[in-house]
Amino acid sequence: MEKNSQHEILMKLANSRMPYGKYKGKYLIDLPEHYIVWYRNKGFPAGKFGEMLHLAYEIQLNGLEDMVRKLRV
Incomplete structure (x- = not known):
């Protein structure tokens, strides 16, 4: 995956x-976090939305939420 x-x-x-x-x-x-973990256990929805939830789960799991919040426009 490219940097951009x-x-x-x-x-x-x-x-x-x-x-x-x-x-x-x-x-x-x-x-x-408990809500995203619930989705993880239940199964993320299909498609882009599910991919975004899965990414949010991974980022929260690693304590990197602040890094992402700084990217808001």
């Missing part, structure tokens, strides 16, 4: 919001 592509993915994650449910409108990277 990685940056674009992180930018998209930083600015993506939850489209439905209790946390509708909240940035994906700001979702509570």
Whole structure:
């Protein structure tokens, strides 16, 4: 994966919001950890949204949320 592509993915994650449910409108990277872990255990949805949730899970797991938050526009 190219550096530009990685940056674009992180930018998209930083600015993506939850489209439905209790946390509708909240940035994906700001979702509570227990909620993202629940999705992990249940299975992430298919498609781009699921990929973004999975990435948010990995970033939170490694304590890198602040890095992503700094990319918000």
